Structures are given as C-alpha cells and as structure tokens.
Amino acid sequence: xxxxxxxxxxxxxxxxxxxxxxxxxxxxxxxxxxxxxxxxxxxxxxxxxxxxxxxxxxxxxxxxxxxxxxxxxxxxxxxxxxx
Numbered sequence: 001x002x003x004x005x006x007x008x009x010x011x012x013x014x015x016x017x018x019x020x021x022x023x024x025x026x027x028x029x030x031x032x033x034x035x036x037x038x039x040x041x042x043x044x045x046x047x048x049x050x051x052x053x054x055x056x057x058x059x060x061x062x063x064x065x066x067x068x069x070x071x072x073x074x075x076x077x078x079x080x081x082x083x
Contacts, residue, residue, distance in 0.1 A: 001044065001047075001048075005040075005044065006044075006048055008030070008032075008040065009040045009041070009044045009045050009048055010045075010048065010049070010052075011030070012026055012030060012037055012040050012041065013040075013041060013045055013049070013052050013053070013056050014052075015029065015030070016041065016056050016059055016060070017052070017055055017056060017059065020059055020062075020063075022060075022063045022067075023037045023038055023041075023060065023063075041053065041056050041057070041060065042057075
C-alpha cells in the first residue's frame with residue numbers, strides 16, 4: 001500500500017473516532033468519495049491497525065443504526081422551512 005493512502009486511512013480513522021462522524025461527513029471533509037472512505041475503513045484500516053479498525057467500526061455501526069432518525073429530522077426541517 002502506498003504511503004499516502006496509508007496516511008489518509010489513519011487520518012480518516014482518527015477523524016471518525018474524534019468527531020463520531022458519518023461516512024458522508026468524513027468524505028466531505030477529506031474531499032474523497034463515500035466509497036473511498038468506506039473502503040479505507042473496512043478493508044485497508046484492519047490491515048494497518050486492527051484495534052483502531054474495530055473502534056471505527058463500532059462508531060459506524062451506531063451511525064448506521066441512527067441514520068433513519070437523522071433522515072426523519074432532515075425531512076421535518078425541510079418542510080418546516082417551507083421548501
């Protein structure tokens with residue numbers, strides 16, 4: 001694995017751990033696609049640092065479990081604003 005990819009993977013992992021960020025938020029911050037973030041944390045990170053990979057997986061599992069709630073809030077706000 002190239003050094004810049006390994007560096008990006010660790011930066012993404014640390015950001016997710018620090019902020020509790022979603023894949024979409026992380027992708028926006030790092031200027032990469034959601035697919036790249038997902039591949040980085042599910043395939044590349046376990047090879048680099050399995051312990052951190054497990055911690056990131058736990059956060060992403062929580063985000064996935066809560067996503068229907070965030071989607072409902074976004075829709076509620078959309079119609080509250082009259083748009």
